[in-house]
Amino acid sequence: MTYVEAMDWMRYRRQTGPLNLGLRLEDGFAMLATVFNNVMGGKAKYSDYMPDRGFNVEPKSATPQEVLALLKRVKG
Template sequence: MLNGIGGRSIAEAKANLSYKEALSWMAYAEQNGTLNLGRKIEHGFAMLATMINSVHGGKAKFEDFLPHRGPDTESVEASAQDIFKLLQSVKG
């Protein structure tokens, strides 16, 4: 389970955590960010690197110092015309 909250497995968490307690943990996580210690450390180092970069005249943003974790979630919707063009290119 997430950082041992409620137990070491989902079954233990279901047995040990009440609904009210689960809601409390969710509210805590929303207010304080991730409970993952590794990510908190990464964010701390990224903040430090951003401040050092800024002091030395750099233009880097906070996000520039965070590790990239997979593809962007931004999606682009295709129009009917785009799909038709794609099918035409495959036809050949």
């Protein structure tokens, strides 16, 4: 694949979304479920129907004791 072809594919992906059919189906069904919910008087958001993939995980702060325990395990 040439550089120009790769750039064309990148541009296509930005415009149309992922190429994975499963992800596209999930996206479409979530959109439909949101529309149906809102038409019936519900207050659901689009993100309520999307599966949680763990991408937006809040970072956990470590306590000093946890850091010390981790370092002791690595030392040995």
